[in-house]
Amino acid sequence: MSHGTRRRTRTLQLAAAASLILVTAGCSGGLGGDGGGGGDADGPISFGMLAPFSGSESAFGAYMENGAQLAVDEINADGGVLGRELQLVVEDDACDATTAVAGANKLVTDGIVASVGGYCSGATLPTLPIFDEAGIPMVIPAANANSLVEEGLPGVFLINGTGTQQAAAAVQYAEQIGATSVAAIDDATAYSADLAASFVEQAADAGLDVAFEATVTPGENDYSAVATQLADEQPQLIYWTGYYQEGGLIARQSSDAGFAGAFLVGDGSVDAKFAEIAGDGYTDNVVGTFTQTPDMIEGADDWIADYTELAGAAPGPYSTQSYDAVRVMAQAIEDAGSTEFDDVVAALEGLDGFETFAGPLTFTESHTLSGGGFVIVSIDPATGAFVLKDDLQG
Incomplete structure (x- = not known):
């Protein structure tokens, strides 16, 4: 891959996102900035993390920051990176595109040399051209919409399974329980729509009957229309690909309407708050596709x-992925012997079997994992937490 041509023509999607970029993004921070991240050869090496520290997804931001900070502390205790101390700089993206753009520009101005954040795909997507223009490589720990890598930007790497891989796990589970009719509901966000579309395509390819598809508006309290449709159609499995606030309501309202099938949710809904929102007695049929959390990992x-x-x-979802994002980026910089963009990208591409919680890591040509590592989780009625149900290896 040629890295000298990374400032390529954008698609309309990235061009629109780039129009939001502050004028400082292309001319300060990054490798040449004076924020201490890369310009001072004796100063600390700064990794930036965008994550939701406010808003409905704020619990995940804390998990991600603490996982990343643990890796930073361990690396510094072992001598740092290239003999320099590593530091983590965090900014709130609130799972909101506008907030994320502002946060990304702030990180660039602060002189980070690498990005190790990204939870919501819709908020992460518009930050890609900002970091690309600034020459900042990204190892994204949580966001996993296929659109993140479809542009082929050289500095973008995912260490969570893609939407395509998660959808494949959902189809596998549907087949495993003998479901022949399925449905998909999304909330129109980049992550959710991408996952739903991939599920529908793969389900149809597998010979399953896609009973219906629906898109809801996030943030509402009444989803009775789609709940009634679920009850009328009675698919044997519904895949909800949005977040837990709406998912919990849809699970409750569809059950009240008479839906009796399996209620499968994507990883954006895998949180104990799902059961809290749905209420007692409304989660017996709820399962989710998810990568393993620390409590599910042996050893x-x-x-x-x-x-x-x-x-x-205790750690929660995406704490281990954030921990590994820091380690992966630090190893690449160490291997490259440099914080220069092209050198670090080449080193990331050259990683071969680097040990992570998800197993030995070697990036594909599209900078994704070779395997998604998704499992099926269910809700513990005593705690509301999602626990391992099926590793899909049988």
């Missing part, structure tokens, strides 16, 4: 203890 007890000591609370 993670020591890591969980270290995280809990740092954070004062």
Whole structure:
């Protein structure tokens, strides 16, 4: 891959996002900035993280920051990166595109040399041209819409399974339980729509009957229209690909309307708040597609203890992926012997079997994982937390 031509012509989507960029994004920070991240050869190396620290998804921001900080602390205790201390700089993106653009520009101005954040795909997508123009490579720990890598930007790498891979796990589970009719509901956000479309396509290819598809507006309280449609059509499995606020309401309202099939949710809904919103007695049929959390990973007890000591609370979703995002980026810089964009990208592409929580990592040509690593989780009625149900290996 040629990295000298990375400032290529954008599609309309990225061009629109780039129009939001502040004028400082292309001329300050990054590798040449004076914020201490890369310009001072003796100063700290700064990694930036955009994550939701406000808004409905704020719990995930704390998990991500603490996981990343644990990796930073361990790396510094072992001598740092290229003999320099590593530091983490965080900004709130609130899972909102406009807020994310402002946060990305702030990180560039602060002189970060790499990005290790990204939770909501819709908020992460418009930051891609900002970091690309600034020469900042990205290892994205959570956001996983296919659109993140479809542009082929050289500095974008995903260490969470893609929407295509997650949809494949959903289809596999549908077949496993003998479902022959399925439905998909999304909330029109980039992540949700991408996952739903991929599920519908793969379900049809597998010979399943797609009973219906629907898109809802996030933030509402009444989803009785789609709940009634679910009850009327009675697909054997519905895949909700949005977030837990709306998902919990749809699960409750569809059950009240008479839907009796499996209610499968995507990883954006895998949180204990889903059960809290749905209410007692409304989650018996709820399962989810998800990558494994620390409590599901064999041999993670020591890591969980270290995280809990740092954070004062147990780790949650995307804490391990954020931990690994820092480690992957740090290893690439160490291998490159440099923080220069082209050198780091080449080193990321050259990683071969680097050990992560998801297993040995080697990036594909499109800078994604070779395997998604998705499992099926269900809700523990005693705690409301999602727990491992099926690793899909049988």
